Amino acid sequence: MNTQENATARVETFSDGVFAVAATLLVLGLHVTATAGHLATALGREWPHYATYVVSFLTIGIIWLNHHAQFGRIERADRTLMVLNLVLLMFVTLIPFSTNLLADHLRVPSDQHVAAAVYAGSLLAMGISFFATYVWAIHAGLFSERITERHAGYLIRRNAVGLVVYVVAIAIAFVSATVSLALCGLTALYYLHPGRSLENGVD
Amino acid sequence: MNTQENATARVETFSDGVFAVAATLLVLGLHVTATAGHLATALGREWPHYATYVVSFLTIGIIWLNHHAQFGRIERADRTLMVLNLVLLMFVTLIPFSTNLLADHLRVPSDQHVAAAVYAGSLLAMGISFFATYVWAIHAGLFSERITERHAGYLIRRNAVGLVVYVVAIAIAFVSATVSLALCGLTALYYLHPGRSLENGVD
Amino acid sequence: MNTQENATARVETFSDGVFAVAATLLVLGLHVTATAGHLATALGREWPHYATYVVSFLTIGIIWLNHHAQFGRIERADRTLMVLNLVLLMFVTLIPFSTNLLADHLRVPSDQHVAAAVYAGSLLAMGISFFATYVWAIHAGLFSERITERHAGYLIRRNAVGLVVYVVAIAIAFVSATVSLALCGLTALYYLHPGRSLENGVD
Amino acid sequence: MNTQENATARVETFSDGVFAVAATLLVLGLHVTATAGHLATALGREWPHYATYVVSFLTIGIIWLNHHAQFGRIERADRTLMVLNLVLLMFVTLIPFSTNLLADHLRVPSDQHVAAAVYAGSLLAMGISFFATYVWAIHAGLFSERITERHAGYLIRRNAVGLVVYVVAIAIAFVSATVSLALCGLTALYYLHPGRSLENGVD
Numbered sequence: 001m002n003t004q005e006n007a008t009a010r011v012e013t014f015s016d017g018v019f020a021v022a023a024t025l026l027v028l029g030l031h032v033t034a035t036a037g038h039l040a041t042a043l044g045r046e047w048p049h050y051a052t053y054v055v056s057f058l059t060i061g062i063i064w065l066n067h068h069a070q071f072g073r074i075e076r077a078d079r080t081l082m083v084l085n086l087v088l089l090m091f092v093t094l095i096p097f098s099t100n101l102l103a104d105h106l107r108v109p110s111d112q113h114v115a116a117a118v119y120a121g122s123l124l125a126m127g128i129s130f131f132a133t134y135v136w137a138i139h140a141g142l143f144s145e146r147i148t149e150r151h152a153g154y155l156i157r158r159n160a161v162g163l164v165v166y167v168v169a170i171a172i173a174f175v176s177a178t179v180s181l182a183l184c185g186l187t188a189l190y191y192l193h194p195g196r197s198l199e200n201g202v203d
Numbered sequence: 204m205n206t207q208e209n210a211t212a213r214v215e216t217f218s219d220g221v222f223a224v225a226a227t228l229l230v231l232g233l234h235v236t237a238t239a240g241h242l243a244t245a246l247g248r249e250w251p252h253y254a255t256y257v258v259s260f261l262t263i264g265i266i267w268l269n270h271h272a273q274f275g276r277i278e279r280a281d282r283t284l285m286v287l288n289l290v291l292l293m294f295v296t297l298i299p300f301s302t303n304l305l306a307d308h309l310r311v312p313s314d315q316h317v318a319a320a321v322y323a324g325s326l327l328a329m330g331i332s333f334f335a336t337y338v339w340a341i342h343a344g345l346f347s348e349r350i351t352e353r354h355a356g357y358l359i360r361r362n363a364v365g366l367v368v369y370v371v372a373i374a375i376a377f378v379s380a381t382v383s384l385a386l387c388g389l390t391a392l393y394y395l396h397p398g399r400s401l402e403n404g405v406d
Numbered sequence: 407m408n409t410q411e412n413a414t415a416r417v418e419t420f421s422d423g424v425f426a427v428a429a430t431l432l433v434l435g436l437h438v439t440a441t442a443g444h445l446a447t448a449l450g451r452e453w454p455h456y457a458t459y460v461v462s463f464l465t466i467g468i469i470w471l472n473h474h475a476q477f478g479r480i481e482r483a484d485r486t487l488m489v490l491n492l493v494l495l496m497f498v499t500l501i502p503f504s505t506n507l508l509a510d511h512l513r514v515p516s517d518q519h520v521a522a523a524v525y526a527g528s529l530l531a532m533g534i535s536f537f538a539t540y541v542w543a544i545h546a547g548l549f550s551e552r553i554t555e556r557h558a559g560y561l562i563r564r565n566a567v568g569l570v571v572y573v574v575a576i577a578i579a580f581v582s583a584t585v586s587l588a589l590c591g592l593t594a595l596y597y598l599h600p601g602r603s604l605e606n607g608v609d
Numbered sequence: 610m611n612t613q614e615n616a617t618a619r620v621e622t623f624s625d626g627v628f629a630v631a632a633t634l635l636v637l638g639l640h641v642t643a644t645a646g647h648l649a650t651a652l653g654r655e656w657p658h659y660a661t662y663v664v665s666f667l668t669i670g671i672i673w674l675n676h677h678a679q680f681g682r683i684e685r686a687d688r689t690l691m692v693l694n695l696v697l698l699m700f701v702t703l704i705p706f707s708t709n710l711l712a713d714h715l716r717v718p719s720d721q722h723v724a725a726a727v728y729a730g731s732l733l734a735m736g737i738s739f740f741a742t743y744v745w746a747i748h749a750g751l752f753s754e755r756i757t758e759r760h761a762g763y764l765i766r767r768n769a770v771g772l773v774v775y776v777v778a779i780a781i782a783f784v785s786a787t788v789s790l791a792l793c794g795l796t797a798l799y800y801l802h803p804g805r806s807l808e809n810g811v812d
Contacts, residue, residue, distance in 0.1 A: 013216060013622060014673060017629025020220025021427075023296065024228060025633060030300040037313035043321065057296065061289040064217060065282075079674075083801055086670040093632065093666065097639040110646035118652065192286055216419060223423025224630075226499065227431060233503040240516035246524065260499065264492040267420060268485075395489055419622060426626025429702065430634060436706040443719035449727065463702065467695040470623055471688075598692055 008077045011085060012068070018089045019064040022096060026053055026060075029100040048106035052119070055181060056099040058188040059123060060092060063130060066191065074137055075144035084136055088129035091122065098122035106177055116177035120169035123184055127166055131159045162187050211280045214288060215271070221292045222267040225299060229259055232303040251309035255322070258384060259302040261391040262326060263295060266333060269394065277340055278347035287339055291332035294325065301325035309380055319380035323372035326387055330369055334362045365390050414483045417491060418474070424495045425470040428502060432462055435506040454512035458525070461587060462505040464594040465529060466498060469536060472597065480543055481550035490542055494535035497528065504528035512583055522579035522586040529590055530572035537565045568593050617686045620694060621677070627698045628673040631705060635662055635669075638709040657715035661728070664790060665708040667797040668732060669701060672739060675800065683746055684753035693745055697738035700731065707731035715786055725782035725789040732793055733775035740768045771796050 030049050034042030067088075074081070098119045105115035137143060138152050147155075165187045173180040233252050237245030270291075277284070301322045308318035340346060341355050350358075368390045376383040436455050440448030473494075480487070504525045511521035543549060544558050553561075571593045579586040639658050643651030676697075683690070707728045714724035746752060747761050756764070774796045782789040 011677075013625045014629055014677070016216045017220055017626055018633050020217055021224050021630050021633040022636070023292070024221050024224040025636065027225070027228065027296050027300050028231070028637070030297075032304065034314065036311060039308060039314035039317045043317070054293070057293045058289065061292070065285055065289070068214075068217070079801075082674055086667065086674070089632070089670070090663070090666045093636050094639075097636050101641065105648060108645060111643065111648035114648045114652070192282075219419045220423055223420050224427050226495070227424050227427040230428070230431065230499050230503050231434070233500075235507065237517065239514060242511060242514075242517035242520045246520070257496070260496045261492065264495070268488055268492070271417075271420070395485075422622045423626055426623055427630050429698070430627050430630040433631070433634065433702050433706050434637070436703075438710065440720065442717060445714060445720035445723045449723070460699070463699045464695065467698070471691055471695070474620075474623070598688075 008071060008074060011077050011082060012071050015067060015071075015085060015089060016064070018092060019060060019067070022092050023057055023060045023064075025096045026056055026099060029053065029096065029103055049103040051181060051185075052099045052103040052106070055185040055188060056095050058192075059126075059184065060095060062188050062191045063092065063126065067130070070134065070137070073144055074142050076142055078140060078142065080140065081133060081136055081142060084129065084133045088126065088133060091126040091129050094122050095126070102177070102181065106181070112177035113174045116173035116180040117170050120166050120173055120180055120184055123187075124163065124166035124170065127159075127162050131156075131163060134159055162191065165190075211274060211277055214280050214285060215274050218270060218274075218288060218292060219267070221295060222263060222270070225295050226260055226263045226267075228299045229256055229263075229302055232256065232299065232306055252306040254384060254388075255302045255306040255309070258388040258391060259298050261395075262329075262387065263298060265391050265394045266295065266329065270333070273337065273340070276347055277345050279345055281343060281345065283343065284336060284339055284345060287332065287336045291329065291336060294329040294332050297325050298329070305380070305384065309384070315380035316377045319376035319383040320373050323369050323376055323383055323387055326390075327366065327369035327373065330362075330365050334366060337362055365394065368393075414477060414480055417483050417488060418477050421473060421477075421491060421495060422470070424498060425466060425473070428499050429463055429466045429470075431502045432459055432466075432505060435459070435502065435509055455509040457587060457591075458505045458509040458512070461591040461594060462501050464598075465590065466501060468594050468597045469498065469532065473536070476540065476543070479550055480548050482548055484546060484548065486546065487539060487542055487548060490535065490539045494532065494539060497532040497535050500528050501532070508583070508587065512587070518583035519580045522583035523576050526572050526575035526579055526586055526590055529593075530569065530576065533565075533568050533572055537562075537569060540565055568597065571596075617680060617683055620686050620691060621680050624676060624680075624694060624698060625673070627701060628669060628676070631702050632666055632669045632673075634705045635665055635708060638662070638705065638712055658712040660790060660794075661708045661712040661715070664794040664797060665704050667801075668735075668793065669704060671797055671800045672701065672735065676739070679743065679746070682753055683751050685751055687749060687751065689749065690742060690745055690751060693738065693742045697735065697742060700735040700738050703731050704735070711786070711790065715790070721786035722783045725786035726779050729775050729778035729782055729789055729793055732796075733772065733779065736768075736771050736775055740765075740772060743768055771800065774799075 030046070030053060032039070032042050032046055071077075077085075098121075102115045102119040105111040108115075134155065138147060138155075165183060169180045169183040169187075172183060233249070233256060235242070235245050235249055274280075280288075301324075305318045305322040308314040311318075337358065341350060341358075368386060372383045372386040372390075375386060436452070436459060438445070438448050438452055477483075483491075504527075508521045508525040511517040514521075540561065544553060544561075571589060575586045575589040575593075578589060639655070639662060641648070641651050641655055680686075686694075707730075711724045711728040714720040717724075743764065747756060747764075774792060778789045778792040778796075781792060
């Protein structure tokens with residue numbers, strides 16, 4: 001068996017595991033305490049938890065989709081890629097924490113700004129790590145097919161969009177936590193669209 | 204390696220992970236607080252947790268079985284299918300939350316109706332998402348073998364049964380939470396039977 | 407791709423996931439509350455948690471080993487096997503609950519007997535489900551190689567040993583919870599030995 | 610299908626699952642309680658949780674990387690290897706517990722020494738188990754390629770380094786918990802470097 005091939009395969013199963021567990025652990029942040037007879041009202045009051053749950057689940061899911069598309073085109077994984085991937089996973093794992101932090105403080109006027117900034121910051125950290133795996137894989141020639149310089153530029157611009165938006169979301173957090181969260185949600189929706197590479201099936 | 208093949212494989216490992224974690228997280232809802240010497244009684248009082256545990260575990264397990272049967276016959280996964288699958292997984296992940304909600308309130312007269320409606324509603328949301336992946340896979344021709352129009356009609360009717368029952372379970376929740384839960388359990392049992400497609404091994 | 411082959415593969419990934427998550431969730435039962443300066447003493451007091459942790463982790467791990475050996479020899483998975491496997495996984499998932507229950511009550515004189523009986527009972531339920539998948543797989547001819555009647559008899563006797571010991575452990579729980587737990591631990595050690603089938607690599 | 614090959618594959622999926630879940634469960638130790646308006650301060654006070662989180666995540670991730678490199682070169686898994694692997698996984702699963710223990714007590718003067726010693730001790734236990742799988746795999750000739758005595762000696766020395774450092778970290782814990790944690794972190798960084806075997810792709 002080709003060891004390198006195998007290497008990529010196991011990076012993927014471990015990564016899939018971390019993505020799946022992190023996404024599923026988000027549910028532990030959902031809980032409700034209601035005085036008897038007021039469950040419906042209490043459930044309604046929990047909308048910050050639902051909103052952050054949806055944004056975080058989609059973000060993790062979409063990063064996973066892109067991670068999967070990326071590793072599907074990587075021929076071999078070197079140690080640097082694995083370490084960068086590990087750092088990415090470390091930040092993915094943080095998301096249930098920052099999600100709960102934001103959900104718990106979204107309606108607390110004095111703390112919502114800090115919480116939203118930490119939340120967008122955790123997504124930014126994840127985005128930067130993911131970007132780093134991309135740049136390294138291009139730089140070290142790990143992809144199975146040659147990527148044209150023009151396409152590499154496209155990919156880098158596409159990835160950079162998210163990073164810029166997350167930086168903006170951090171700044172906006174200090175004005176409105178809700179708008180900051182909405183920006184993070186819009187970023188997820190933006191990446192739902194596969195981008196040029198997948199449509200053409202080229203690289 | 205065929206990228207599309209690989210794509211399907213990784214959708215499956217991620218999905219398997221989310222299904223497995225969501226099913227296993229159900230156990231975190233089981234706990235017991237007993238005054239010394241009354242553990243047996245306290246354990247007995249927890250039957251709503253056992254009942255909802257069994258219904259939810261079987262429901263997740265059976266949706267997984269059908270998900271697995273479905274993806275075994277899908278030749279390639281396009282972006283839309285992946286996004287629909289992501290939405291499905293988001294609702295699967297919600298089940299430990301709605302399960303605990305129902306278990307905690309099944310004997311609270313003033314709140315049991317809302318809790319049971321939310322529970323059946325979460326299963327309905329999961330059912331609709333699963334149905335959507337089915338309809339899309341047929342519509343976009345993602346299955347490896349041609350599905351006859353007659354068979355597609357059968358599949359759609361079979362899936363629709365569950366959705367209708369879940370809608371009924373939501374309505375009945377406002378009359379009796381226990382009957383609503385029982386209906387959800389019966390739906391799981393109904394889907395234990397493989398249906399025509401698997402028996403024939405046709406599609 | 408052979409659909410049946412694929413079927414077995416996915417039963418295994420889902421099962422592996424549930425086994426792995428259930429085994430890892432055991433750690434959530436470990437926690438310590440100490441007044442300042444008495445951490446070492448407090449950690450020492452937690453020995454029932456360590457003891458049950460080790461017994462449960464090894465039991466889940468060994469059932470997984472045997473599950474894996476079994477499915478490695480199964481050629482195709484039919485619906486009945488999948489449903490029986492689902493029931494097995496449901497009881498595996500219960501183990502973190504019964505483990506914590508026993509750990510929390512092992513030194514509570516009035517409740518330790520009930521807790522130990524529930525614990526051994528949960529292992530018995532898992533053992534019976536596992537046994538049922540074995541018997542069904544033999545009965546339905548799902549194994550890839552013909553199993554001689556003599557060997558089938560051996561396998562059934564070997565599996566039955568565990569069931570009998572668990573029944574004894576339930577009975578003994580009402581005399582001594584610690585002895586009951588020790589019996590469960592010994593059962594795990596017994597199954598560490600691969601048995602005749604694996605040594606010979608015959609079936 | 611080669612049963613032995615399959616055996617190794619499933620040891621890997623189960624192990625990957627446990628590694629992934631254990632690494633992701635670390636996030637459950639992160640939480641913050643702040644009085645209104647002091648979230649930023651409260652988050653800052655939590656640095657022991659972030660420090661231990663990073664050290665533990667990287668340690669688990671790197672042990673996984675090495676585990677994966679090792680099993681990629683193992684041709685067949687015998688029962689002893691599987692049992693040793695199970696013991697390794699049991700100690701990996703313990704890490705979220707010892708991590709939280711240290712994080713909770715790192716600034717408690719009277720308890721920090723015990724907590725740091727338990728933490729380094731849990732890493733030592735994991736290291737010894739991993740070392741044992743290595744030694745056994747060499748001893749029993751489970752690797753796919755012949756390992757020269759000189760290379761085996763190198764591998765053993767390389768693995769032993771970590772064990773010695775962890776023993777030192779346990780001793781130092783009683784002088785300074787923070788230095789002990791830092792030593793554990795440095796060990797993780799040391800193992801980030803692949804070592805001679807992977808660089809040469811020899812064994």
